[in-house]
Amino acid sequence: MFRTATERLARWQAAGLDTGVFHAGFYMAWDRYAGLGLSQMLPLHRVLVGAESTRNGAFGGFHHPDQGYRHLQMCAVVTMHGPLESDVPERADLALLDLLRAYAHDCLHYGSRRRYVSVAGKLVRTQYGINFRRVSGQTYSAADPEGTPYTRNLGVVMEGACDREARRLTRDAATRAEISEPDDPIGRLAFRDTTGTLTREAVTTWAAGEQPDEVTRYAGALCRYERKVNQRYASFLDEFAPGEEEELHTLLLRAVISGETKVLSEWLDSRHGPGTLAGVFRADAYLAPPTD
Numbered sequence: 001m002f003r004t005a006t007e008r009l010a011r012w013q014a015a016g017l018d019t020g021v022f023h024a025g026f027y028m029a030w031d032r033y034a035g036l037g038l039s040q041m042l043p044l045h046r047v048l049v050g051a052e053s054t055r056n057g058a059f060g061g062f063h064h065p066d067q068g069y070r071h072l073q074m075c076a077v078v079t080m081h082g083p084l085e086s087d088v089p090e091r092a093d094l095a096l097l098d099l100l101r102a103y104a105h106d107c108l109h110y111g112s113r114r115r116y117v118s119v120a121g122k123l124v125r126t127q128y129g130i131n132f133r134r135v136s137g138q139t140y141s142a143a144d145p146e147g148t149p150y151t152r153n154l155g156v157v158m159e160g161a162c163d164r165e166a167r168r169l170t171r172d173a174a175t176r177a178e179i180s181e182p183d184d185p186i187g188r189l190a191f192r193d194t195t196g197t198l199t200r201e202a203v204t205t206w207a208a209g210e211q212p213d214e215v216t217r218y219a220g221a222l223c224r225y226e227r228k229v230n231q232r233y234a235s236f237l238d239e240f241a242p243g244e245e246e247e248l249h250t251l252l253l254r255a256v257i258s259g260e261t262k263v264l265s266e267w268l269d270s271r272h273g274p275g276t277l278a279g280v281f282r283a284d285a286y287l288a289p290p291t292d
Helices: 005-014 020-036 092-111 154-176 185-195 200-205 213-240 245-258 262-272 276-281
Strands: 002-004 047-050 068-070 075-079 114-119 122-128
Touching: 002 005, 005 047, 005 092, 020 092, 020 154, 020 245, 047 092, 068 092, 075 092, 092 154, 092 185, 092 245, 154 185, 154 213, 154 245, 185 213, 200 213, 213 245, 213 262, 245 262, 262 276
Parallel strands: 047 075
Antiparallel strands: 002 047, 068 075, 114 122
């Protein structure tokens, strides 16, 4: 059952849960994103939160399959963290932090510059943030080879930038609310993921043990996302902005929101030479002539 975030939070409050950490984080995100150039936050009534599942053993959260922001519908579809068969979360603190992370993350997707064109009666997105796609479907960047610790894909960079910012806001909200890390393995893994405090060793050595199937799958998806997105984004910042990681991160977010690459390109060129942005990310096939 999907309900708007406004309704879902109200139901949790009515059940006696303190939702203050989410609302505090909401206003922290509002203030931070306004400074980055985002003029409007994703409305809470356009965030649909799933729970009350009829599927035995259902387990939700940020890494639940197929959840996330829907560009054409301009809404986010997410799930309550933890067992999904109830109307209220089993662990309120983890569920609220997970919802805050998902909301802060999807706000940046909602606010990213997008351009659509009509091709043969179909709507085709040719720009998302600082990433581009030709009407033929050819993407600006090639996919990263499996297992690489670095990235040369703009989609990974933008996703990593959005999640780094969302997890930092969630971490700050958790600290202010004095929410401590759980002691059990799956709770600790989820808390560290949500707050951006996972270590490479924790992701590499995670063992699901006797966890139920959906919990095992969730933990596996969490670790894959950490390796393929967050760790690669961190490596990108280390590689191209050693000692200036936060400055580059902020420039990236501003560029994603505005869709303008001039300031970002000049910053990278001043440190790595002319044409750095295109040289690093543009696939050879992007501007290749059509073959038919």
